[in-house]
């Protein structure tokens with residue numbers, strides 16, 4: 001099963017990077033599949049470590065998908081990395097094996113530590129809609145305008161029906177990003 005997470009990594013100079021990543025979930029092993037051009041890929045290769053954060057704030061998925069936001073963090077316990085301070089729980093990972101065949105790597109990582117910060121509140125349709133919209137926001141250059149517009153209209157209905165203020169804010173951010181990215185891209 002793929003679990004949508006926020007992967008935190010650090011570069012050689014200690015700078016933190018946050019990115020939404022769908023990871024193959026397991027108790028002992030978690031597989032990351034970052035594209036080779038991502039900072040996440042470069043940082044995992046450089047440090048041999050990553051932290052997978054589970055978080056219910058859809059704004060973090062929206063912001064980290066389209067920019068490089070900074071969030072409060074605390075040091076990881078067993079690896080060179082950081083944990084999102086406002087996340088629900090996390091897994092600390094070290095590399096077991098890496099396949100860097102383009103365009104997307106496959107990095108098998110051992111779970112060496114796990115922790116819980118706060119409760120994870122159950123499913124919310126608007127949060128899931130924001131995740132889908134965040135994926136489209138990272139693929140404006142690959143997908144047709146008609147397809148993205150149709151999907152965003154469908155997802156906006158779900159947000160309008162079931163969101164709280166945070167999910168509405170996240171959806172508005174993504175809608176604006178898609179609008180402003182066009183012009184230079186969009187097939």
Ligand SMILES: Cc1cc2nc3c(=O)[nH]c(=O)nc-3n(C[C@H](O)[C@H](O)[C@H](O)COP(=O)(O)O)c2cc1C
Nearest residue numbers: 004019020021022033034035038039040065134135
């Ligand atoms: C829910 C979600 C899941 C994603 N999963 C992946 C993934 O598995 N691999 C990947 O390379 N990019 C994935 N992306 C896109 C990256 O988050 C995006 O390209 C990001 O800018 C990469 O950031 P980085 O260069 O800071 O690592 C995903 C985006 C979203 C919104």
